[in-house]
Amino acid sequence: MLASMKKNGAVLALFALACTSVVAITHSVTSERIAAQEQKQLLSIINQLLPAESHDNNIFESCKLLSNEEYLGVTEPQRIFTATQSGIVTGYAVEGVAPDGYNGKMKLVVGISSDDSVTGVRVLTHQETPGLGDKVDYNKTQWVDDFIGSSLTEANERTWAVTKDGGDFDAFTGATITPRAVVKSVKNILTLYNENHLAELANAPSCWSQS
16 A cells, blocks of 8 residues: 555656656747747837848847936836947937836837937837727837937927827827827937937947846
8 A cells, every 4th residue: 555655656756747847848948939039029120110221230239238217217227229330320229118008017119310310119018908008009000100200309399298288299089198108208218319328338238148
């Protein structure tokens, strides 16, 4: 009886060990695939904001981490990708967070060209209400294209708001909080750029040295 129990216990232990190993291996393989897929999707987005012909460097290798809660929306370092052509900076793709969305934080990335204008905006993650706030998602509408060509100056600073607040950017019918949060975040990222905080990238850590 005791021998049988020990045998069964050993079998169960081996089974549990085998299952754990399978789960660990599966997690390792799938996590690598997920990370590779996320990197591929992000690179695709960045190439939409900073077209391939605008740079000759490896955008991902240029990635640096910058911390600035005031303008990037969170305490955690955010990724900044620098585009260069023959060693000359032609633009940036700056990740940031709009912390005050209707249903929480929204992660976004803003493309900025060397002439100080926005080349594009994409909301990467959000939890906004379907049919209302989710219109910031490029797969739903191209509302974020309204930012293309815009720049932030002392003269137009007050226009960087939704129309309901006296600004130039349309809100959505029945949903003002979400676009207001996105406009504010894009404006903050442009302020970060205008105040030359991106010069700090020279001494900033690489994104990949932190992984």
